[in-house]
Amino acid sequence: MAKEAYPYLLWCGLAAALLAPAALWWPPAWGLVAVVGLVAAFVAYFFRDPERQIPPGSDIVVSPADGRITRLAPVTPGDPASPWLVSIFLSPLDVHINRAPIAGIIRDVLHRPGQFKSALREDAALINEQFIVVLEGTHITVTLKQIAGLIARRCVLWKGVGDQVACGERIGLIKFSSRTDLIVPAEVELQVRQGQRVKGGTTIIGRIRPLD
Template sequence: MVFLPPSDQQPMSIANSIRGQIPPIHPEGYPFIGGFALASLILFWLWTPLGWIGTLLTIWCALFFRNPPRVTPLRDGLVVAPADGRVSMVTHALPPAELGLGDRPLPRVSIFMSVFNCHVNRSPAAGRIERIAYRPGAFINAELDKASEDNERNSLVISTPNGRIGVIQIAGLVARRIVCFVREGQSIGAGERFGLIRFGSRLDVFLPEGTKPLVAEGQTAIAGETVLADFRLADPGRSYRAD
């Protein structure tokens, strides 16, 4: 008879396995999730089918405020996506006056976040937060180009060794609350969380003049991971193929 030594590794329980598959929730979401859950209980009391609808909405709300970990490339010169979503525009545009980035068009990458995307925003590069400017406004569809001018927005200027980067949180048709966690003068690392927008919105990234964006319209961006630009890359641009 052969006796095997006890293993130092304990088998993972089903509960631990499930827990590992569920992303953490950002604290900003707890009041909303609790409100949806309470409403679901009331709906169950009124009529069971309505309660199940409320339960599904509660699950959606929890997923909206998910705050998953990300793996951010840290090489100097990289600019990463500040938000999950679809790259809706890659163009040149005048930056908002409150950013103080000049009166000439700069490369701009816009990322549209639907209500199904993770809405935690991350810094596109390491540097110092030089300016934060909030501007009230409308709540038109964030996919429209004029949303950059008309909608409520919160703008950051990040000073980096490779130039100043503008990041703008833009409220959308459903969004009614922009949250910013950082302050002026604070140092921030690439991929670090700096804010979120509740329920559908858009982020614009203004790059220094002459920077070549490395993403294309229609591409899916992952906050803190997708590379938007590389200051150290002498690359005239890239071509893309859509399936």
């Protein structure tokens, strides 16, 4: 479980501790205790952080998040050299840990304040609160965007500029429903389709084509 869950669980524990004595005199309060218990259970479930088996290979690009691919398109339509955009929508039931899509060095991090519109909107990557991470690998450089959604109000990045990360390594999370965008160069041969469900660190998004 991610450490970001602890404050929420602490508040749930305090609420239950205050309500339980009241329930001895006012039995309906047990219903409130049960609600607090359900909230705590959801928080623990939401912030779960399962281990993942990262696929082997130096030519792979793995999914940076769990969820469903809602958009798979060239950044510049009609340009054969255009990078590809892979948008992944995370529902409140998905694991919200973000992982490094390739091994490399974080060259740049930009925090862009913004709105909290639905992450399913095409323009969410332009107007919503987000972190933009540029990750340089041995063969390619990719851009990862943590985008807050309608419910999500905070993107959390655990890494900074200059940090070395392994492929599939945990780099952060987004609280509650959200979106993760991945921009990969044209030399990546995509192996996913729009509408497909993916798992962070496990699903291979694409493979880097060998240099001629």
